[in-house]
Each structure stands twice: as structure tokens, then as C-alpha cells.
Amino acid sequence: MCGIIGIVVSKGAIKERLGSVLRKCLKNLEYRGYDSVGFAIINWNNELIVRRSKGKIDEVSRKLGFDDYDGHTGIAHTRWATHGKPSDVNAHPHIDCTKKIAVVHNGVIENYQELKRELLMKGHVFTSETDTEVIAHLIEEYKKKGIGTYEALKEAIRHLKGAYALAVIDKDEPGKIFFARNTSPLVIGIGKNEGVMFIASDIPAFLEYTNHVIVLNDGEIGFITSSQVFLEHINYGIVNVNERIRVVDWTPEMAKKAGYPHYMLKEIHEQPLALSSTLAGIGSEAHKLAELIASSKYVYLTGAGTSYHACLIAEYLLNDLVGIKATAFIASEYGRFRKSIARNDLLIAVSQSGETIDTLMAVRRAKNKGAIIAAISNVIDSAIPRESHIAVYTRAGPEIGVAATKTFTTQVLLLTWIIIKAAEIKGELSPKRTSEMLDLLKKIPDIVNTTIRITEPSARKISSEIALKTNAYYLGRGLAVPISMEGALKLKEIAYIHAEAYPAGESKHGPIALVEEGFPVFFTILSDEYKDLIIANIEEMRARGAWIITVAPKDHEKAFSISSFAFKMPRLEYWAETIPYIIPYQLIAYYTSITRGYDPDKPRNLAKTVTVE
Numbered sequence: 001m002c003g004i005i006g007i008v009v010s011k012g013a014i015k016e017r018l019g020s021v022l023r024k025c026l027k028n029l030e031y032r033g034y035d036s037v038g039f040a041i042i043n044w045n046n047e048l049i050v051r052r053s054k055g056k057i058d059e060v061s062r063k064l065g066f067d068d069y070d071g072h073t074g075i076a077h078t079r080w081a082t083h084g085k086p087s088d089v090n091a092h093p094h095i096d097c098t099k100k101i102a103v104v105h106n107g108v109i110e111n112y113q114e115l116k117r118e119l120l121m122k123g124h125v126f127t128s129e130t131d132t133e134v135i136a137h138l139i140e141e142y143k144k145k146g147i148g149t150y151e152a153l154k155e156a157i158r159h160l161k162g163a164y165a166l167a168v169i170d171k172d173e174p175g176k177i178f179f180a181r182n183t184s185p186l187v188i189g190i191g192k193n194e195g196v197m198f199i200a201s202d203i204p205a206f207l208e209y210t211n212h213v214i215v216l217n218d219g220e221i222g223f224i225t226s227s228q229v230f231l232e233h234i235n236y237g238i239v240n241v242n243e244r245i246r247v248v249d250w251t252p253e254m255a256k257k258a259g260y261p262h263y264m265l266k267e268i269h270e271q272p273l274a275l276s277s278t279l280a281g282i283g284s285e286a287h288k289l290a291e292l293i294a295s296s297k298y299v300y301l302t303g304a305g306t307s308y309h310a311c312l313i314a315e316y317l318l319n320d321l322v323g324i325k326a327t328a329f330i331a332s333e334y335g336r337f338r339k340s341i342a343r344n345d346l347l348i349a350v351s352q353s354g355e356t357i358d359t360l361m362a363v364r365r366a367k368n369k370g371a372i373i374a375a376i377s378n379v380i381d382s383a384i385p386r387e388s389h390i391a392v393y394t395r396a397g398p399e400i401g402v403a404a405t406k407t408f409t410t411q412v413l414l415l416t417w418i419i420i421k422a423a424e425i426k427g428e429l430s431p432k433r434t435s436e437m438l439d440l441l442k443k444i445p446d447i448v449n450t451t452i453r454i455t456e457p458s459a460r461k462i463s464s465e466i467a468l469k470t471n472a473y474y475l476g477r478g479l480a481v482p483i484s485m486e487g488a489l490k491l492k493e494i495a496y497i498h499a500e501a502y503p504a505g506e507s508k509h510g511p512i513a514l515v516e517e518g519f520p521v522f523f524t525i526l527s528d529e530y531k532d533l534i535i536a537n538i539e540e541m542r543a544r545g546a547w548i549i550t551v552a553p554k555d556h557e558k559a560f561s562i563s564s565f566a567f568k569m570p571r572l573e574y575w576a577e578t579i580p581y582i583i584p585y586q587l588i589a590y591y592t593s594i595t596r597g598y599d600p601d602k603p604r605n606l607a608k609t610v611t612v613e
């Protein structure tokens, strides 16, 4: 939630104006929130200029003339509102009473009301409803003791409760950006050219300028100048910066649209490549996790949204292929297992971003109870992998579209690989059968490639009819249930059509009451034990006038003969079908969103990474 960028430059180090570089970098963070935008720049005369407004980056930067401003030190912010509605006054940066200090923040300050009361009593004047504004006034207040901005920020931090990634500039100390991190992500980018330094919420922000990064840890605080990074831990002292620099292998092209109208479509089409990269990246950590699973009595899996759906698939396969009891739970519902998660239980936390606060909190709570934590993530060194005992990466490349697509299929591929290996280690699969199954997984990138090519025209065609509907059901049995849930989530989040997923057998226990002439019902059928049983469920829906759309193996004539629309899919083994069978649903959601005139990359009320509980 919320994107932050900060840049310090020395004279002549970059050709463009600072305002324009800030705008470009901020645009790469738009997936983190987009209800209001603002920047603060210290210009070459050392004056502080602050501009902010409600709206998305393109519109606001045109209105405020972002690109016209130049200077040496600047911070900018794209907001996803938590405290205070989206409005001009609630947009960041927030400033203090002296109008010298500007602050951008991602996170939530839990004790801001208490701090605000104290500051009001001391005579501070607030202009917004946000929690962030207290930080600017707190720094101002501590500076009155005669200390510098950095010391004042340190003091302020000691009084803040909650989550924050902060970037602060002060007209009294031009040429520096002060920062602090607790729970919300923050990364430093060391400019390739001498004299440029970045700080941002996420690496894609500055990837065009540098791939040399320092991922900050919780409790870290410091400042950057155009040529230097000063970093320390609030409790443990100075950090050796050189030891922390990492070189990421993402290219700026990977984070751009590459000619597609939307990131989401690009990311759908990138799946064959992303899946190949997941397979190529499988190494010792994946093997270690397979061994851990094989030696566990009980496995928990947790995640949110799409990542939770990947957990559900893994739960099913752990039971089915390894014979291990497994339970997937929604991370924010950790309380259900608070008492039962015990020392040495294995918890697999799945998170594309590695920063989702619900998942991070479940990890922390289970870790406190002595559980062994394994992370499956796409972002190297993000919070969840860092706080886990073992981390395995999907290596799908940056995902910018708010709707998860390539990160879902790569999560499922990676988990399936690990589970097959665990089954072999446990003696549930022979080495011969294991290598047959792994060989099939190696073919998945090609199969997905063909699936996209074959299903895209049909998805586009059917989307014009789906766009006219207000509700839809997604039904399946067994492993097809999480696929249905993921399909329904995609349609809901980007096409704003109410969609619900159920186990098909459950629909007659209530949901069928809603079905009337033309009600769309998507059936997912895999090559498993349910493939014939589900026919009765299709008939029940058809008898009530439902409009049946079926995604099933291409030779399932029976199913197609009673459906109004067919997606004829490759017939594989059921456990490998999960990956290609989600493709038509991703495409249907995308084209329906476009037909209805929405922007699938920026669904309303959503942010790519949810860093509030």
C-alpha cells in the first residue's frame, strides 16, 4: 500500500529534471496505490516545494507540472488511503508547521491519535486527517531541542507504534533523505553513475537507473546523500553498508509493458517464460523444503488471496501425493490455529510480494511458537523470506498488475515440484514415477504457451456476454475448487462482477437457489475421479436455465455436449492440469474488464501489496 520514491542527485549527475525522474520512478510504483499523488523537492536555491493532489499519477503530474520542477533532493508518494479519505489535503507529502520538513509514509501509525493530541496541546496545527502528519510535527518538535534532523527522526521513531516506511527531507539539511523502516518495505538503490542515490518502496521503481540495491530490515534507519548511505539499526548500531549491497538480475524491460496495453496482459503472456525460469531456478532450497515436508507429521500452509489459493492446491496435493495431513488457512485467520500450531510444526507461507502483513504476522506468531517457517515468494530478501528459516523463490520476475497471474502459476508449479519430491523422499512415489511426473512438469511452460494461444480468442469472444452479467458461479470438485476460487477472484477484482466459487457438490445445498435463466456458471473439470460425477451438477444447473461455460480436457465430449460454451483444454494428469486450467479464467477476467471499460492494472480499492492488517 502506497509507493514511496526519494532521490538525491549532485549537479550534472542526471540529464533530466528531478521532477521528471521522480514521476517516472513513481509510475513504476503505481500498483501500490493510486488515489492521490504528491512530491516535495528541494530546488537548487534550497527552497522546499511541495505539490500534491487527489488522482492518479498521469493526471496529477499533468495538473501540477511534475516534470517542470528541478532540484537536488526529492521525495514523492502515490497513496492508497488508510486514514483519511483520498483528497488533496490527505495526499502526501505532509509537512510540519515551519513548512521545512516533508514526510512520505507507507504503513499505519497505530498511536497517531494519542501523539496528535499531545502535539496539538503543544500548539502544532494539523491540516490533514492522516496518521502520517504527526511524524512531520514530531520531528519539528524534537528539533526544537537543538538537535539535527536525523537525531530528531530517531527520537520520533522511538515514539511511533505501528508499521512504517518513511522518507523525510528537511530544508535545513538539504542534500539528504532521511529514512526509517518498520514492517513496510523500503529499498535503497545505489546509482550506477556517481552522484545519484535512490530510496523506494520496491526495486522496479528505480530499475531503469540501477540494479544495485540494499533491502532494509525492520528497525533500520539512516540517510542517503547523492554519494553516500548511512545506515544503522535503531537498537544494534551502525551497519556495514558494503556488505549489504545486492545486485538483482531484473531488467527494466521486465518491469515495463513491452508493447502490451496492460501489465496484466503482458504478465499473462509471460507465463511460459516465468514458468521456465521457476523450473530453472529450482535448487538446494527446494530440495531442503521437500525433505522438511517428508519428515513432518503435519504441514500448515498460509497466504492471502491468490497465494492462499496456491496453498489450497498444495494442501490437496500433500494429502493426495504424500499422504501427509495438511491444512491451508487464510493468513488473517491465524487465530483458528493459535492453539494447535506447535514447536517444530512446519508452516509454509506463500506470498508473491513477501510483504503482505497478514501473512507476515501469521509467520511471526507461528515462529514465536517454535514452528519451522518456509517461505515461497517472488521477491528476494523481502520480509517473509527474511523472517523464515528457509526461503524458496518463484523467480517469475516483477509482477506489476494488481491481479496476480504469473505469480500464481509459478507458485503452483514450484509447490507441485516440491511436493512430488517430498513424496519420493517419503517413499510414496518410486524414483521412476517421480521422474515421469517431473518430466511432465518440465513440459508445462510449452503447454501454457499453447493454452494461451488457443484460449485467448474464445476468452475475448465470451467476455462481451459476461460483461453484461451481474453474477457468476465458478464450480468444480477436488483440485478444481481452488482453480474455481482463483477464477472467481479474478473476475471480481478487475471486472467488478460478483462471482462466487463452490465445490460443485455443495451448490445444491443453497447456492443453486439464485440460478435462473442465463445465470453464468463456469465448470472446471480435471482428469480426476470427479470428471464423471460432476456431469450431474452441470445437468442440475442446466435444468434451471444456467448458461454453462466449461473448462475441461478436450476429449470430455459428455461435458461439452451439455455446455453452452467450451474451453477445450489439454488432457494431462490431474495434478498438472491446475496450471494451464487457470489461463482461460485469467483471460476472461482481463477481457471482461476491458469490455466494461475498466483499467485491469488498477482495480478500484485495491493495492498490489497489502501492508495493513
Ligand code: AGP
Pocket (backbone or CB within 6 Å): 303, 304, 305, 306, 307, 350, 351, 352, 353, 354, 355, 356, 359, 402, 403, 404, 405, 493, 607, 608, 609, 610
Ligand atoms: C490477487 O489477484 C490479489 N491481488 C491478492 O489477492 C494477492 O494475491 C494477495 O493480496 C496476496 O499477496 P501476496 O501474494 O503478495 O502475499
